[in-house]
Amino acid sequence: MTRLIFLGPPGSGKGTQAAQLANNEQIPHISTGELLRKAVADKTPLGLKVKSYLDEGELVPDKVVLDLMGERLSKDDARSGWILDGFPRNVAQAEFLDKLLGEVGQWTDWAIAMEVPDEVIVDRLRERGRKEGRSDDSEETIRHRLEVYREKTAPLIDFYRARGQLKSVNGNQSITDVAAALKQAIAS
Numbered sequence: 096m097t098r099l100i101f102l103g104p105p106g107s108g109k110g111t112q113a114a115q116l117a118n119n120e121q122i123p124h125i126s127t128g129e130l131l132r133k134a135v136a137d138k139t140p141l142g143l144k145v146k147s148y149l150d151e152g153e154l155v156p157d158k159v160v161l162d163l164m165g166e167r168l169s170k171d172d173a174r175s176g177w178i179l180d181g182f183p184r185n186v187a188q189a190e191f192l193d194k195l196l197g198e199v200g201q202w203t204d205w206a207i208a209m210e211v212p213d214e215v216i217v218d219r220l221r222e223r224g225r226k227e228g229r230s231d232d233s234e235e236t237i238r239h240r241l242e243v244y245r246e247k248t249a250p251l252i253d254f255y256r257a258r259g260q261l262k263s264v265n266g267n268q269s270i271t272d273v274a275a276a277l278k279q280a281i282a283s
């Protein structure tokens with residue numbers, strides 16, 4: 096049973112690693128960013144509500160994300176484990192997750208902090224903006240998303256470290272080497 100949270104700034108490679116590991120372990124890869132982007136693309140009521148936040152690189156209000164995650168984690172496929180990518184994004188969301196898991200007798204195994212220097216992040220995100228055309232990978236939004244990460248999400252590193260649940264992984268290496276480091280980190 097694997098239950099992991101991936102922390103790390105946008106462009107740290109957490110999406111890539113989370114998807115790969117989830118596939119190997121045959122457990123769901125749950126990305127709040129992907130769920131939200133899909134809602135926007137499908138123009139659902141949720142999508143219409145959150146579009147401007149995504150465009151500006153702001154966090155979507157907790158209530159919206161918590162409802163979404165409460166629903167997603169209660170699905171059958173999430174019973175045997177999961178990898179969360181992009182959630183929790185602040186301390187209130189982390190506390191909500193604890194409560195939700197506590198109610199069903201589950202817990203998080205590890206929070207993984209993907210460590211990549213800022214200048215590498217900015218280069219990677221610019222490249223992704225060019226290749227994938229993600230609208231929030233523009234220069235200005237990239238900078239803003241990094242600020243939001245530092246202010247709201249980075250404190251979660253200490254939150255999980257204080258509970259002995261943090262593993263740090265050097266994300267500034269090839270995808271294969273990061274995957275190997277990650278595998279080793281969660282096995283030890």
Ligand code: AMP
Binds near residue numbers: 129131154240
């Ligand atoms: P990501 O794909 O994880 O980089 O997320 C893309 C965007 O979705 C973010 O910039 C936020 O606008 C929104 N988002 C994703 N996850 C969350 C979350 N846990 N809480 C609030 N907003 C989120």
